[in-house]
Amino acid sequence: MIELEHVTKKYGSITALSDVSFRAENRRTVGLLGRNGAGKTTALNLMTGYMPPDSGRVLVDGMDMMTHARECKRRIGYLPERPPLYDEMTVREYLNFVCDLKEVVRKDRKAHTDEITEMCALTDVRDRLIGHLSKGYRQRVGIAQALCGNPELIILDEPTVGLDPMQVVEIREMIRELGKDHTVLFSSHILTEVQQLCSTAVILNVGRMIRTVDLTGEGSDTVTLRVSVAGKPKDILPGVRSIEGIRKTETLSSGDPGVTELRLTCAKKTTRGRVTDQLFHLFAAMDAPIRMLAPEADSLEDVFLHATEREDDVP
Amino acid sequence: MKTIWKKELQSYFYTPVGYVFIGVFLLISSVMFFVAVLQQHSGDLPSFIGEMSYLWMLLCPVLTMRLLAEERQKGTEQLLLTSPVSLGGIVLGKYLAAVTVLMIMTAMTGLYAVTVAIYGTIFPAELLVSYTGFILQGCAFAALDLFMSGCAATPVTAAVMAFGANFLFWILDLLAGQIHVEAIEKAIVFLSLYRRNEPFLMGQLSFAGIIYDLCFIAAFLALTVYRLNSRRYRKAR
CATH class of the missing domain: 3.30.70.100 (Alpha-Beta Plaits)
Known part of the structure; x- marks a missing residue:
């Protein structure tokens, strides 16, 4: 479970987030909706510990990100807006590197990366240089990277932006699969995507949280x-x-x-x-x-x- | 930390950077060796090493420019900073990778010593002391330049800033002779990396020199960590 508690973040004089609170319960898929510049990326950057908030707290399974950074980060897999890829590495080398970063035990590493490669349909390209891959594959390597170390929480920043329609469908399918046994949180400005995939939508507008919408329909009976x-x-x-x-x-x-x-x-x-x-x-x-x-x-x-x-x- | 070290070391040799650094260093130092040692029929390796140490100033920026600036430019620092690794671990891992390349290169210059040993005599202890000074100085420049890489947004600006910083330290020496205020002169001599290296070249194992270089390295690594951390607090996109 991940939770933002009255979080505020400013960039100089610009307030990116102002007193935002919401949580993603275990095994739920939560969509963060908002127009460009609404503060979605900032919210995700705070949740993953990339940046500290100015005030308020980020809690991962009840632990404060500021004081238990290592513990918290171990539970999170993050795909930023721009996939953090090293062009000079092959897919295999890259995933091994990320596994080392995420402290995957050496002897489990091979099985773990094989499983991820399979799941993200990267088996064919695993020995190619990342710099030579197409945008769709790069995005999938980005998602594969977020899965290394088997984190309970997967956070994706606009995972389908810039992909062709087929790739969009594939990535959505992958998110749906992940949602079965992970807590998934992703940002998007595509409403149908959020509606299809999420059980909860959090709507942000110019740095303020407007409302949380329950999309399972469990709340209402009409x-x-x-x-x-x-x-x-x-x-x-x-x-x-x-x-x-x-x-x-x-x-x-x-x-x-x-x-x-x-x-x-x-x-x-x-x-x-x-x-x-x-x-x-x-x-x-x-x-x-x-x-x-x-x-x-x-x-x-x-x-x-x-x-x-x-x-x-x-x- | 070990993971970062390994990754950086790999990328030195997957990309041309490692080869360029070692290649250019060996090329220039070979010419220097030819002119200063072979042609003069001199066996004075320490003063040759002293001259070679000016190459650090030129080449360390190449070695360190990518280390932090490129992560920032390409957005890969987001992976590092959201992984369970400490900032100190990241900086130290990267620094040690640069130092490793530097050591490999230094080991290769051992060939010059072998050449002299065949045709003349070398004094191992004296040589070892000179090398200690040489390596320490290289490590000091690497730390300074790594800090510059942490300040810059792209590898190119990192390199330019690092050149600037290195030349500043070199110019300190020239200034020292020109400023006749004793306190300032003393301060400059105290700070100068080259002055600190002189005893080593005369075969004296200078503890003051060793400690100064180590403090210099530690200070710049700490500054780098501080710099990266403070940037997290006021990042604008």
Whole structure:
């Protein structure tokens, strides 16, 4: 578990982080969201002990990073924004070097690096010079480096930036795998990425922490459906309102008078299936074709935009 | 510390730096050997070593420029600083790697002594003392230049700053004769790395010299650690 406790960090007159507190529980994947310059990298640099905070504390498994730096750092694997690679080394030499740094026992080193190389799909290039590798491979070597020494906590700074779409998918898949038995914390400005991979999102804006969003949906029991039906609202709505299990009905503007767009909130997750069935039968009976019917994820985008806009208004 | 030492030593010989350092040193010192010893039919190795020690000033910056500045430039220092290694360990590991290359090179100059031994006579004790002074002086310059590498943002500026610092120490000697204020003159003579080396070249094992050089090294290594640590506190990106 890693925790920031009322952390403030200034660079000269610029406040990069101001009184930020949050924690990443064990075996959780936490996404740090924010626009460029929001303080994401600073937060990660503080958490990994690269820089000390001006005030507040960084706690790793309850130990203070300032006083137990060695113990704390041993538990963390970090991929900074720019992967810290030595171009003149081969992948194998580099991973051996990192293992030595992370105090991996000599006799376990070979098995350990083999496992990591396998996991990061680097087996083919392990004897090539890092300087000759493509960006996607370099990123993977960077992640491999963070896994050396088998740390419980993996911290990644914008791991998918600058990669092509296939590589992005691969890296995300890797993060998902890692999340199964590690605590993973990564920063990103891509909302869908955070939504897909994380159980918690922490939103930062100009150095302040705005809110923490629970993405597992465990907290709330409601579920939202988006429906688009060919038919006028006045014909559609009475029928929809009569369906049991719908707590709230909102009409959205569809831009086409012949099409009705609705956002329906179901009272319980368990009733979602039944509500969907009933909608289908209802619209079929009305001879109103369904254009779209989909569950709406608790939109992180809305939360994010709303949160950061509101902050911008503050002078 | 050992890990860093090993890595730096490897990178000296994976990149041209190690070879350039040793090669250029041997090239220049061979010419000096030819002119000062062979052509003169002289067996005076200590004064030759004294002349050779001026090469430290020129070549130590090449040896140390990458050590810290490149880590900073390439962002690899983030790996080192977030690993369970102390700053002292990092600095010492890097310093010892530079010293190792310096020692390898010094061992190679043993060839000159062998040449003289074949065609003339050498005095082993005297030679050993001269070499002690020679190596200590090299180590002192390496520490000073490593500190410069810790201050600079790129290897090139590190090298330029290190040249500057080295020349400053050399110029101290010239100044010493020109300033007629006794206190200042004494202070300069006290600080001068070259003056400290003179007894060694005359075959005297100078404890004051040894202790001064060791203190000089320790001071600059400590300053380097201090410098790296203070930069962590006020890093701007």
